[in-house]
Amino acid sequence: MEMKHEDYYILEDQVSIPYENAYGLTWTRFFEGLKSEKIFGSRCGKCNRVLVPMRSYCPRCFIEIDDTIEVSQEGAIVAWVLTEYEYFGMPTKPPFIGALIRLDGTDCEFVHLVGGIDLSNPDQVRKTVKNGMKVRAVWKEEKKGHILDIKYFEPVK
Amino acid sequence: MEKEFNTFKNVIRLPHKYAAGPTYTKFYNGLKESKILGTRCPSCAVTFVPARSFCPKCMKNLDTWVEVAQEGEVQTWTYAGKDFFGIPGKAPVVIVLVKLDGTEGSFLHLIGGINLESADTVKKALRKGTRVKAVWNEEKKGHMLDIKYFAPLSKKR
Amino acid sequence: MGRPVAILGSGQTVHGRRFDVSYPELVKEAVDAVFETTGISPADIDGVVFGTMPSMMEGVALTHFYFADVLRSVGKPILKTETCGSTGVSLAITGYYWIASGMADLVLVVGSEKMHEGDAQATMTTVLEPFYQRFFISGAPGVFSMQSQGWTVRFGIPEDKIRAAATKLSIDHHHDAFDNPYAHIKKRLTEDEVNNARIITYPVRLWDVCPTSDGACAMLFASEKAAKKLGKKVAWVKGVGYSGDEYWFGDSDKAEWQCAISASRQAYEMAGIKNPRKELDVAEVYNPFTFQELLFYECFGFCGFGEACDLTLKGVFGRDGELPISPSGGVLCTNPIGATGLNRVAEAALQVTGQAGAHQIPGAKTSLAHAMGGVVQFNGVMILGSEK
Numbered sequence: 295m296e297m298k299h300e301d302y303y304i305l306e307d308q309v310s311i312p313y314e315n316a317y318g319l320t321w322t323r324f325f326e327g328l329k330s331e332k333i334f335g336s337r338c339g340k341c342n343r344v345l346v347p348m349r350s351y352c353p354r355c356f357i358e359i360d361d362t363i364e365v366s367q368e369g370a371i372v373a374w375v376l377t378e379y380e381y382f383g384m385p386t387k388p389p390f391i392g393a394l395i396r397l398d399g400t401d402c403e404f405v406h407l408v409g410g411i412d413l414s415n416p417d418q419v420r421k422t423v424k425n426g427m428k429v430r431a432v433w434k435e436e437k438k439g440h441i442l443d444i445k446y447f448e449p450v451k
Numbered sequence: 452m453e454k455e456f457n458t459f460k461n462v463i464r465l466p467h468k469y470a471a472g473p474t475y476t477k478f479y480n481g482l483k484e485s486k487i488l489g490t491r492c493p494s495c496a497v498t499f500v501p502a503r504s505f506c507p508k509c510m511k512n513l514d515t516w517v518e519v520a521q522e523g524e525v526q527t528w529t530y531a532g533k534d535f536f537g538i539p540g541k542a543p544v545v546i547v548l549v550k551l552d553g554t555e556g557s558f559l560h561l562i563g564g565i566n567l568e569s570a571d572t573v574k575k576a577l578r579k580g581t582r583v584k585a586v587w588n589e590e591k592k593g594h595m596l597d598i599k600y601f602a603p604l605s606k607k608r
Numbered sequence: 609m610g611r612p613v614a615i616l617g618s619g620q621t622v623h624g625r626r627f628d629v630s631y632p633e634l635v636k637e638a639v640d641a642v643f644e645t646t647g648i649s650p651a652d653i654d655g656v657v658f659g660t661m662p663s664m665m666e667g668v669a670l671t672h673f674y675f676a677d678v679l680r681s682v683g684k685p686i687l688k689t690e691t692c693g694s695t696g697v698s699l700a701i702t703g704y705y706w707i708a709s710g711m712a713d714l715v716l717v718v719g720s721e722k723m724h725e726g727d728a729q730a731t732m733t734t735v736l737e738p739f740y741q742r743f744f745i746s747g748a749p750g751v752f753s754m755q756s757q758g759w760t761v762r763f764g765i766p767e768d769k770i771r772a773a774a775t776k777l778s779i780d781h782h783h784d785a786f787d788n789p790y791a792h793i794k795k796r797l798t799e800d801e802v803n804n805a806r807i808i809t810y811p812v813r814l815w816d817v818c819p820t821s822d823g824a825c826a827m828l829f830a831s832e833k834a835a836k837k838l839g840k841k842v843a844w845v846k847g848v849g850y851s852g853d854e855y856w857f858g859d860s861d862k863a864e865w866q867c868a869i870s871a872s873r874q875a876y877e878m879a880g881i882k883n884p885r886k887e888l889d890v891a892e893v894y895n896p897f898t899f900q901e902l903l904f905y906e907c908f909g910f911c912g913f914g915e916a917c918d919l920t921l922k923g924v925f926g927r928d929g930e931l932p933i934s935p936s937g938g939v940l941c942t943n944p945i946g947a948t949g950l951n952r953v954a955e956a957a958l959q960v961t962g963q964a965g966a967h968q969i970p971g972a973k974t975s976l977a978h979a980m981g982g983v984v985q986f987n988g989v990m991i992l993g994s995e996k
């Protein structure tokens with residue numbers, strides 16, 4: 295008997311694989327810094343750029359960096375996006391705003407969340423959030439040495 | 452080297468739905484009825500099991516179906532004594548290649564019905580050429596493990 | 609510069625939710641099609657190049673081993689190329705290198721993806737490292753929407769204008785797809801439907817975003833000798849370019865996107881192209897998102913920065929315009945990621961050999977194929993011509 299497409303089997307499965315990723319020295323320092331509400335960056339001795347999060351080497355000059363500096367917790371939004379959809383295993387639950395933020399005195403964008411505003415209406419969000427807008431880090435009570443120890447960046451009033 | 456810095460432990464989970472397509476669907480339906488189905492290539496006269504939709508040598512589409520023998524000879528085997536994350540089933544298991552009577556190539560499955568305590572106990576019951584027979588689960592799901600395992604036949608025919 | 613390289617032909621599968629076949633059977637459709645179209649015997653190929661986006665999209669690692677039989681690769685060298693969304697163009701460039709180097713005369717190049725077998729965004733999230741960026745980037749839409757958002761503000765493009773241009777692209781591409789027998793989503797859309805569709809990542813809405821597709825594409829790359837032996841019209845590779853950024857999203861400018869600019873300029877220089885808008889007859893731009901497609905026009909020098917929306921609304925890049933973009937309907941209508949870039953090359957080759965059928969751009973002699981990949985990190989461009 296001829297089978298129809300709908301009758302063909304589908305095998306449902308989940309692949310689940312455990313990992314233990316090493317931070318290494320530089321990022322251990324960076325994430326330890328978050329525990330004490332400090333955002334650390336690195337200054338390249340050659341191009342003089344301040345990069346955040348910390349780097350062990352400059353991706354343009356290819357020299358090692360060991361000049362660690364605490365950077366500002368305030369900066370300006372360079373680009374942002376409001377996420378409204380959810381997918382399997384999504385690490386951050388929508389709605390949320392992901393943003394590129396240029397922290398004061400640094401030379402690259404820091405990727406994080408913009409929060410502390412009502413996200414229920416996209417049109418309202420668009421009127422509130424602007425590129426160039428000043429934002430400031432808001433910390434969680436409990437720190438784990440995790441990138442989300444910074445709860446989000448909120449608009450500076 | 453001694454571990455000096457922090458690590459980040461996480462599990463990546465990904466959900467999947469595999470399309471069986473017509474050939475595997477028919478093969479799995481065979482398992483539900485305690486039948487092992489193969490397909491025969493009209494060009495090179497080889498019978499493949501599990502059934503395949505095409506002959507990898509002649510590249511002919513295959514639609515000559517045959518029910519193959521549930522007995523065969525052990526080609527090679529190995530003993531997996533240690534559990535690892537995500538192992539399908541539970542150690543210890545004996546993995547085997549069985550040449551089912553009247554087919555080409557080998558059928559990959561498990562060995563059971565013998566003492567699996569150690570590689571040595573398995574060695575006493577299993578060697579190249581040992582005759583084995585499919586043992587079926589009571590409940591069939593149209594799954595490769597509807598065949599519980601292959602068990603050695605008590606004596607040579 | 610290496611030896612001249614020809615493209616003898618291509619095979620594409622029908623796209624969509626292809627649960628009527630298992631994954632190897634899907635790949636086989638494309639491989640069988642390219643051998644049937646060209647009349648080449650699989651026995652004559654010297655090697656195989658294969659790639660997907662990340663293998664784990666379908667829960668099987670190293671799929672080129674799984675597909676060894678259908679790829680006709682048994683007993684032959686096989687290379688795997690994997691560069692995220694740009695995989696398809698990287699595959700074509702790998703095939704090009706192999707022939708140009710003189711190490712092979714005939715190479716089978718295949719890309720595939722069966723996206724309905726996995727969760728695309730969950731898989732793509734693993735493209736980001738687990739320490740930092742993974743928490744903020746909501747799959748592909750998040751990355752590309754943020755890039756486009758920064759770009760519009762940089763060049764002062766009013767929101768209603770970019771919305772209008774994106775809507776035009778969405779309507780046109782979904783309509784163009786009717787002329788492409790292999791396209792996945794074919795739809796006649798109204799402005800209202802596009803403008804009011806569900807928000808995915810603001811301001812990107814449903815019809816601004818590509819579908820997830822199952823499909824495969826196979827192509828044959830050949831030396832001049834092998835092309836002559838075939839004795840049919842072939843496409844010639846005139847230029848290739850590939851360029852990447854630093855890993856970290858925030859480290860480089862994504863509005864005036866350096867790797868997109870330099871990949872295109874490498875390819876133009878090799879092909880001797882000075883004015884792409886005039887000298888190209890058709891371009892298959894990697895356009896999974898309408899907003900981002902506009903940014904590519906500017907990075908590729910089809911127009912100046914900040915001009916893409918106006919020119920799009922004037923019809924410069926439409927089917928009958930000065931430089932038609934993605935007459936196949938493009939990625940917006942069909943996106944089996946590991947095959948998508950190769951589909952662009954296949955379409956570009958069909959155009960310059962006059963075989964594109966209902967979506968043929970009349971008289972096309974020079975075409976561009978493009979793909980982009982990573983967390984806005986990589987771009988690859990290939991220029992094809994009708995003459996060596």
